[in-house]
Amino acid sequence: MARLSVVAALAFTGAASALQIPLQIPINTPWTETPAVHQDDGDELPLIDSKTLQDRIASSSLEARAKVLYDLAKRSEDEYNHPTRVIGSKGHEATLTYIQSTLAQLGSYYNVSSQSFPAVTGNVFESRLVVGAEVPSSAAPMGLTPPTRNNEPVHGQVILAENEGCEPSDVPEQASGNIVLIKRGTCPFGTKSENAGKAGALAAIVYNTDPEPVQGTLGTPSPDHVATFGIGGTEGSKYVEKIRKGEKLDAIAYIDAEVRTIVTTNIIAQTLGGDAENCVMAGGHSDSVAEGPGINDDGTGSLSLLEVAVQLSRFRVNNCVRLAWWAAEEEGLLGSDYYVSQLSGEDNQRIRLFMDYDMMASPNYAYQIYNATNEENPTGSAELKELYIDWYEDQGLNYTFIPFDGRSDYDGFIRNGIPGGGIATGAEGVKTKDEEAMFGGKAGDWYDPNYHQIGDDLRNLALDAWEVNTKLIAHSIATFAKSFKGFPERNADAEISSYGRDVKYHGSKLVV
Template identity: 60%
Template sequence: MARILFLLSALGFVSALDQQVLSGPVVHGQHKDKPLIDTKSFQKTIKGDNLLARAKELYEIAKTSQDEWNHPTRVIGSAVGHQATLEWIYSTIAKLGDYYTLSNQSFPVVLGRVNEARLVLENDVSKSMVPFALSPSTPNKQPVFSQLTLIANDGCEASDFPSETKGSIAFIRRGSCFYSNKSSLAGQAGALAAVVYNTDDEQFRGTLSFVDPDHVATVGIALGEAAPIIKRLENGDSIDAIVYVNAELQEIHTTNIVAQTTAGDPDNCVMLGAHSDSVEAGPGINDDGSGTISLLEIATQLTAYNVTNCVRFGWWAGEEEGLLGSEWYASSLSKEENAKIRMFMDYDMMASPNYAYQIYNATNAINPSGSEELRDLYVDWYKDQGLNYSFIPFDGRSDYVGFLVQGIPSGGIATGAEGIKSKKGEAKFGGKAGDWFDPCYHQLCDDVGNLNMTAFVVNTQLIAHSVATYARSLDDYPKRSLEAAADNGQFGVRDMKYRGSYLVM
């Protein structure tokens, strides 16, 4: 009972977080009585028992959402699960005393929940249909019945929507532009709803990214279902369809937590982050409880050392809703504060059970200078440990996006989500070919038993190495400037395929 009361006390904590920024006592100066950070000794402080103990604590927090959600979850908006996660993170760092300053950043988010959705094409109920995140309901939350109109090109221009779109259901090919654009243009053309069909025979999870009054109820389907429909529409056939979406859109406030060392040069900060929330469907102990825990353990062990450059930790809310917290934080930085962040390192899913050691393939050719040096640091470390690694696309799947578009060098590692391990991957990393890297990804079974402790320890040691290397010295790392921080347009306009786990285009 005492434990439950402790967790429920998080409600009072979050009411305090509704203020935009709260800071702990600011203590300047170096911890000169402590040894300067050294990567070899620092890596040795990372113990599997400590990581597992924190994972068990976090799962107990997720379980307090049982009454509200009927299962463990730490989704933002949960009255206990996520709010208690925030309190747990905050109190863990606060107990470390004056080694860190703590700040909390409250921000608004729009939550979308689809209660029910159906698509009927003529007399057949769609088997591949998935409603888009942040889709509005069909009018009056009732089914709409009309003919399909095949939209020209990719539905990215108003001219792609013919006059007969009005009062019909727009049938739009995926590609070229954001789904939000397609839905808005369909609404402006008078469509009752929109169906976006994939360019391959894969079911896909899309998001409209933001709320727009022109959006219409929007769902996606696989090409296998769409192909015969497209052929008939191109031949001039009339095809009836029914779209039904019952959705809720709600604005709430949630919170980012940031901790920074009081020691180290405050004008040269080494920054790393993980997200504090889970999806609604489960407790998220790997995604991204593992990253959250790695950061907490590293922040705890770091207090035994002095640092040359400041170290800043960020725990982002709303990642599962579309990278909301990290993008809010990065976009709110002044150019002076932006320039103080020498790099951002993203740590999301460190312990997938069917893991691979994955490195984001960040190159300086298309990313801010310094991203490739960070990538190579991970490569060199895996090689030094005699471990295999693989590169994965830098395509918008995690919280590095908000930093990249603000011109901040970025990178990170992961162990895999819903991707399928190949035979080659099995040979390199063990595990099972043909299965997801994390078979419990975004599911109820993402609990303590879903963690591969070997991968968890190895990757947390690598995180420790990344922190120790740059907290000790940035002499060989590309410099940043106010001019570069102010001129991030080349990165700000960059189109990325994903926003978190959702496709956006």
């Protein structure tokens, strides 16, 4: 059945996608003033000073960069029918060129390198799930799911898996030619889908143990994966009860999707000056989801780093500063994971700490600090958290804590013994009454109502929060670029922290 006839027959809806073509052209950089360009005059520059660097940060410059970024996202409209900077798109290729050209205008202050790597990406064009006589309102395709057979609807009986479907024996023989219903928990979603596929199932449905829908991903593709949906616990429990009472449930599943591997690029900039054996590192991601232009997520974090990089070039540093713009964060932290995996033991030890800056200007913001401890995270993470606390308190600003839960690019660093931390302003989490009193905004709404949506555009920015947090980013970099006095030394023999044992995310989607 052709896609058009499927749409006509089942009234399915979905997102458009198209061929992804790289673009390499120079991009003009919006300067509020002529940037400093340095060749061999590093010794003549003034030593880095946090207050002076912070004073050079202005929301007008950040907003100007955001306007450029949105124009770049619009270059993908012929592919996706809307602006986006998803990896492989013209919008993302232009974003990389913009970052590189901006850094190039700073002369020899930074050594700028590109790190290409293979990234798995997936698109779901259309999907539909019908169970019995109803369409589950919470149904959503898993990230990196394969399509249903021949990209057409499949029909079968709903068969309940035993336990959590984590062992091949949990999927009964009756699953062959049918659709398996599996409880969330214990093992990754990819394992559940794989076991269903090995049993001959046509599709799989993972239901949550909580009422909320499951926004998950299958992770690394497997030839045994089958088309997989996630649904909420309320609907899932209802279907389980019917099956256990002996009621026969039929289902129709349809996913028109593709999963493929492309090559994309991290950008790394390191100061030529400063002690190369002691580097302060910070990063943000250069890509967006396919659904929108990603001006807050993570245009704000990546542009904050770019603006700090420009202003930092006016100063001499004692310790090297290494800045990174990761690709494929939205596909599951692929760029940062690849970078850390390529570090030698010696290179790992040269990074004294890593700071993650993702979503700095959510419109219903809270000032959030990752709640790091030296007991659960590499030693030094708690000291970094205290730096953020001290700065907010010095400004008379409120703050709150959020957990390290694997949702951003700090994950690979912490797992590999590098102290980490960061700040954020919130994604799809719901603002509390207490937070409304602390930060303003509206309790009961998401911190970013346009998170991972088409509306994450120029209208989706809290410029006041963006300027505040960019000044804090500047302070964090300047502090350690000047001195690591009082900050714990790296210890190559230190035990790996307990971080990661209960982490259920790897990027924005659940993996377990």
